[in-house]
Amino acid sequence: MNELFNMNGYEFYVWGSVVCFVCVVLLDMVSLKTKKKQAERKIKAMHKRAKR
């Protein structure tokens, strides 16, 4: 297992970069879902208020 992740001394830099890439992309995916939920919640709340 260790051999598989071996980068001949550059483990920190190479895997650090990959982790950074994956994390930022995941963060973007979470944020776009929240954006959508926020928008829907806002519209529903406004709709309710308008009906009253």
Added chain:
Amino acid sequence: MTPTRKRRLIFITLITVGIAIATAIFLTAFKENIMFFKSPTEISKGDFPQERNFRIGGMVKDHSLQRSDDSLEVTFMITDFAHDVKVSYEGILPDLFREGQGVVAIGQMTLSGIFKAEEVLAKHDENYMPPEAAAALEAAKEQKN
């Protein structure tokens, strides 16, 4: 002015000022880099700032690297193939530091004409290849000579 308008105006002013300051800082830092970047030829003409840090860019001259036996001190020559500058540096050199490779040294010129570097950065080019390909290329070059 209505409160919203006021809030907006303050907000925009803040953004503009923020971006302006940030850009100004970057550009000064950046200008410093460009203005005080000298080649060995310029240095040989005496065109370099006194008593302040500046940069030398060039190639590490082949067979010029000398390591000290008892410390981390190294000396080497930076060349632009017209003139050379002798550089001394104490510290760990970057992994890509090699004779015949591009290098940038940051430091001051001493009175003895040796450049005392505080920082040494290695440059690399845009070519990537497997070791075997590099070896083949090297062999082909040798055959031509």
Added chain:
Amino acid sequence: MNKLIRLYHQIGSPPSFYQISGYFLKPLLSLAIVLFVYGLIDGLFFAPEDYQQKDAYRIMFVHVPSAWMSMFIYALMGLAALITFVWRIKVAEAVMMASAPIGAAFTVITLITGMLWGKPMWGTYWDWDARMTSELILLFLYIGVMAMYSAFDDDPRKAARLTALVVIIGLVNLPVIHYSVYWWSSIHQGSSVKIIGTSGIKDWDMLRPLLVMALATKFYYGYSMLHRARSYLLKTEYKKQWVHLILGLHETKEKTNE
């Protein structure tokens, strides 16, 4: 020709844009994920090591595609901004504002992975040189664009128009980033992959993961941008009938009792 005009009107109208883009979301995301996984595994485990940088050069497989995206997205955002500014098409506003956070994300990746690459190879995390400085300014442009919009977000159309102006002005930075390594003495090397001329990477096993990752990031951008653009349209068109239809708000017919 008629078909083209119809397509133009369909894409330009928020409800049909919302509907059509919906079909693309899942395929784009699936393609992006498959290519990400393939590209990363190929690049990290199977590509041969570099003759000089050894394994450290593998950072390229995340750094270079992200750097391309940081500029590609800004260029598209600039195009959307131009359309927003001249023709005032709502969908263009949505595309413009949806692009900004993704572009910022890729710029952040570019800067961080660049630092992680710079330390072992050049000997420093950061150098105030032309390439790095202009890329940092790009990040500030993205942040500035989002901040500008949020300052006016109670009037989305006006906000979009003003933001479009900022985006268009910021376009100047793109050629500066690209040519920075040629115009000034930079520690950063030139482009390895060129559309015209010989590339610095001739080994197919090295080039393949790079191109796969470049494709993956494009598909991911397509997914994220369309998703965000749809949310943007819902939010700004909240008074419209089509939004109520989509959210199922029309079924509560309490109004008939009044």
